Amino acid sequence: MSVLQGAMIGERPEIMALVAENEPRFSRPGEGFSYGNAEFDRPVRDARAAYPDDPGALWTAVRAALPHWRPRTPDHIAPVALLADPVLAAAITPERGRELLTTPRLP
Numbered sequence: 001m002s003v004l005q006g007a008m009i010g011e012r013p014e015i016m017a018l019v020a021e022n023e024p025r026f027s028r029p030g031e032g033f034s035y036g037n038a039e040f041d042r043p044v045r046d047a048r049a050a051y052p053d054d055p056g057a058l059w060t061a062v063r064a065a066l067p068h069w070r071p072r073t074p075d076h077i078a079p080v081a082l083l084a085d086p087v088l089a090a091a092i093t094p095e096r097g098r099e100l101l102t103t104p105r106l107p
Contacts (some may be wrong), residue, residue, distance in 0.1 A: 019086070033081075033084075033085075034081065035079060035081045035082060035085075035088075036069050036072075036079050037068070037069065039068040040065050040066075040068045040069040040070070040079065043061065043064065043065035043068070044061075044062055044065055044088070047061030047062055048087060048088060055090060055091035056091075058087070058091045059092070059096055062082065062088065062091070063099065063103070066100065067104065067105055067106045068105075068106060069105060078101050079100070082100075
């Protein structure tokens with residue numbers, strides 16, 4: 001379960017309102033949101049567009065893009081922007097999250 005999914009459990013109208021307000025930007029790829037550097041962002045966008053209802057296929061495509069992800073700062077250890085998108089967050093199980101953290105990056 002993602003942090004977002006956990007926060008949405010129960011009666012939290014303020015959280016539901018924030019999700020509803022921001023959800024449209026995820027349905028329009030390319031509008032003001034980045035999953036990371038261009039070499040990672042493009043395949044993730046393509047995967048999200050191709051497999052919005054298939055978490056397994058979506059994860060397979062995201063996993064293939066992971067070696068191309070680059071941190072923005074030395075403290076940036078993972079592409080956490082994936083979790084800001086409810087569709088991608090739903091595809092990241094605890095096991096997949098561990099895989100995300102341990103995937104080697106290209107030099």
